[in-house]
Amino acid sequence: MARLDITETRITTDGFAASYVHTQVCNGVIIATQSGDRRIDHAARGALEDLYPDRGNTMFNVDPLGKVGGSTDWTTQQVPAACFPQHPGRAKPCSAASSEQSQPEPPMSYRITGLSHALFAPLFGKSDAELAMLGVERVIADAPSCYPDRITMRDADAGETLLLLNHQHQPANSPYQSSHAIYVIEGATDTYDAVDEIPPVMAHRLLSLRGFNTADKIEDGRVVPGAEADATIRDMLRNNKIRYIHAHNAGHGCYSGLITRA
Template identity: 45%
Template sequence: MRFRISGLPAEPFAELFALSDEALAERRAVRVIADTAHGYPCRISLTDAQAGQALILLNYEHQPANSPFRSTHAIYIRQGEEQFDRVDEVPEQLRRRLLSVRGFDAQGMLRDADVAQGTALEPLIERLFADEKVAYLHIHMARPGCYAARVDRA
């Protein structure tokens, strides 16, 4: 089964990078500097920041469904990134992590979920999409629990 993984679009976040630390705090966001590799995953490009790179950590509503599963969580974004949007391609950022994958129906209700290493993501995507009522998937980093990306049928 073909699938499409997408990061977040960059445009809605562009103005944040010009804000002062005080203005960011008013939006429950903070500027951070990555101090290790692979610890600061950008949700736009689905790449990891390198040590010394600046990011913004903010709360983001990744599941806006009008259901009990409506949800927000902290995400990192990096300035100047392009949205990851590819068919049948898993980014390295996801490959190197333990992932929680959640399948939702068109009303935003959870239908199924499971955990897999990123190296075994494709079989899990295929299994979850075998349920025709699953409209889309959300991938979360299993250990920190943060939203990572969306998966749709291609």
């Protein structure tokens, strides 16, 4: 096989077209061909150095190949990780890009809130007869972990007084408009509001999580033990179509709390 002399004078034939089409990005180096115009080659080298600041830059005179009708191609064993632009015209070093890509996606943060005590304050202190006329019952908790309060989002202690009433937890003008019976501790004032925490009232119950979209229609629904709800909530909220989640007790179906992105 004849050996080409790469020191040969640059070709000036009008029909010869040199380019940077076969520029090869390798680990640690950029291999490119020269165009034949020193000014343009200098600009091209500078552009490659800006794009790949962590790599060396080698440009070859391949005119002899073009003279005999040939071209260049490259084969490498290692392929560098993709580089993503920091701003137009410049890329991050691949080592930095690879490091960032390997980092896990941050978990979706969420907020759980109870019902405002202001919704029920007018009922507090009314007589049993007055409450009965409104369809509300006063009850005394006779055992722990049996009477879930929807304001403080804890179970009432034995002996505490609660009101059992019908509450419209989904007032939206959609087919999913809904209300159901709930308990609230009479006189409760501290509305539960916490980020990335499962409240006590949910933690030991089987939950039905209903994810609603912007049209207030159910986009996704899951049934999950309260102890496993954290991961399920985060997973549901990764769906951009879900705007908020209503948590219900899966057994009795009563509303438990509102879940939104934090």
